[in-house]
Amino acid sequence: MADTLIELQNNPEAAEMPHPDWLGLLVDREVTARDNRRLMRRLTGAKLRQAATIENVDYRPARDPDRSLFQTLATGQWIRDHNHLVIVGPTSTGKSWLACALGNKACRNGFSVLYKRVSRLFADLAQARGEGRLARLIAALERVNLLVLDGWGPEPLTADQRRDLLEIVDDRYDKRSLLITSQLPVSQWYDVIADPTLGDVILDRIIHNAHRIELKGDSLRRRADDRIQA
Structure with a gap:
């Protein structure tokens, strides 16, 4: 002023x-x-991996993103409703980019966001467990409106990782939103969790109220290399 x-x-x-x-x-x-x-x-605070925005989303038919669903997601109502989002597709089809674009729009819509590579998240949780601050870290994750978990699978989870994931997912059930990307179809996520009982509980918390985007087509990196060589 x-x-x-x-x-x-x-x-x-x-x-x-x-x-x-x-x-x-x-x-x-x-x-x-x-x-x-x-x-x-x-x-x-979101620490998004890529500077992506929804205004630059590629809707070409070869990738097969659902334009109407994506535009609905961009409003942020799914976060207000405490729903989840799963983005699956082959390697390098733009899953992380779309996740960051939606994370960016969520920040612009007034939501708190945190981006984490799944491997880095589990490493942080293991370190926090060893330092006696695991409960504090999980509580901090719980407070975020949208938690983006990028790169789910394909390595099976350990017993500690399964328990940590269950606690994170359970804390967010009907309270906060998750956005998960994976190169694996949802039908193979049980193999990643590697425990039938916990797998049922974890996936029930994630999938039953989750929107899904399934990407198709060739690797975006490969197409970029082909254009350079041409």
Whole structure:
């Protein structure tokens, strides 16, 4: 507001403006500045892997993304409803990119977001367990509106990883949202969990209220290499 006031004072044309208009402009600028600062904090805290936005999504038929579903997801209503999202498809078809694009839009919609590679998440959990701060880390994960878990599978989980995942998923059930990407179809996730009983519980918490995007087509990296060579 102070910066805007100085700007108005140095603008000869502003002298003709009624004082209520000055006040309205000062308040509008302050609100915009605060919103921008909050957005930057959310984006910084999200630690998204890629600078992706939904405005640049590739809807070409070869990839087969569901345009109407994706545009619905972009509104963020699924996060308000505490639903989940699963994005599956072959390697390098853009799963991580889409996840980051939706994470970026969630930040812009006012939600807190955290991106984690699944392998890095389990490494962080193992370190926290050894340092006696596992409960604190899991509590921090629980507070995030949208937790993005990128790169699920294909290695089977250990006993500790299964228990940690169950606690994370259970904490978020009907309270917060998950976005999971995987090169494996959902039918093979039981093999990753590697425990029939916990597998039923974990997948029930994830799948029953989850939207799904199934990507198809060739590797985006391969297509980019082919264009360069051409």
